[in-house]
Amino acid sequence: MSTGNKLFNRVFLFRTMLVMGLVLLLSGAINFLYPQQVDFYTLKVIKSYPHDRSAYTQGLFFHNNTLYESCGQYGSSSFRKNDLETGRILKKFDFDRRYFAEGACVLNGNLYVLTWQENKCFVYDIETFKYLGELWNPTEGWGLTTDGKQLIMTDGSAVLYFLDPLTFSVVNKVAVTLNGKPVQYLNELEYINGEIWANVYGDDSIVIINPQTGKVRGVVDCRNLLPRSLRTANTDVLNGIAYNEATKSLYLTGKNWPKLYKVELVKK
Numbered sequence: 463m464s465t466g467n468k469l470f471n472r473v474f475l476f477r478t479m480l481v482m483g484l485v486l487l488l489s490g491a492i493n494f495l496y497p498q499q500v501d502f503y504t505l506k507v508i509k510s511y512p513h514d515r516s517a518y519t520q521g522l523f524f525h526n527n528t529l530y531e532s533c534g535q536y537g538s539s540s541f542r543k544n545d546l547e548t549g550r551i552l553k554k555f556d557f558d559r560r561y562f563a564e565g566a567c568v569l570n571g572n573l574y575v576l577t578w579q580e581n582k583c584f585v586y587d588i589e590t591f592k593y594l595g596e597l598w599n600p601t602e603g604w605g606l607t608t609d610g611k612q613l614i615m616t617d618g619s620a621v622l623y624f625l626d627p628l629t630f631s632v633v634n635k636v637a638v639t640l641n642g643k644p645v646q647y648l649n650e651l652e653y654i655n656g657e658i659w660a661n662v663y664g665d666d667s668i669v670i671i672n673p674q675t676g677k678v679r680g681v682v683d684c685r686n687l688l689p690r691s692l693r694t695a696n697t698d699v700l701n702g703i704a705y706n707e708a709t710k711s712l713y714l715t716g717k718n719w720p721k722l723y724k725v726e727l728v729k730k
């Protein structure tokens with residue numbers, strides 16, 4: 463190699479490194495100024511329905527165009543098939559008072575209901591409510607949904623657990639972040655069109671999560687959903703997201719709320 467070629471190579475290398483350095487610096491600055499693209503939404507109420515004030519809502523979902531709900535608390539945990547229009551309970555079973563029922567979902571005809579700190583996920587036939595068995599859950603059970611293949615669970619942390627529906631073993635874990643910061647207290651879940659919607663315990667907002675990256679791409683402000691005039695001493699937090707695939711409609715409620723709402727998002 464001639465001296466000229468060596469010099470040319472060094473200059474070329476220096477320029478390449480300079481360009482790469484500038485690109486890294488620029489992308490860092492962009493990430494700092496615009497850390498993550500997050501959309502903010504409020505709600506438009508389309509319709510309101512009666513909801514059982516004694517229902518401490520932990521899981522809410524539609525299966526075959528019908529609304530189902532799991533309710534918590536020791537001594538009053540239950541699972542219900544509800545009539546959407548009237549809020550009437552069509553079919554119900556109660557849990558032993560040792561169990562605090564949590565999130566629930568249906569996958570392949572099986573109903574899965576989590577327990578809070580009892581390390582069990584109960585499995586039933588969704589049509590008959592017949593008990594089929596139980597799965598061991600080493601962590602707390604909070605929210606539950608499914609992408610049609612795996613169960614997706616929260617345990618009150620900022621982690622989404624992707625679980626094998628037959629063994630309950632962890633297939634994948636994804637940390638949920640909003641602008642780079644973990645989102646703790648993830649609670650009730652709903653899988654909607656490839657995204658995961660999650661209630662955040664004690665917060666009047668819902669986060670919309672990319673299940674692959676864990677990044678929150680949207681935040682829904684639900685602060686004014688239940689009017690002050692309908693709140694009583696036992697009215698508890700916002701919890702319960704259900705998407706009816708048959709009608710492409712979204713429903714929200716809360717623990718011991720007197721109403722369940724059909725809503726649409728409005729971009730802020």
Ligand SMILES: [Ca+2]
Pocket residue numbers: 521522523606607650651652702703704
């Ligand atoms: Ca749900």
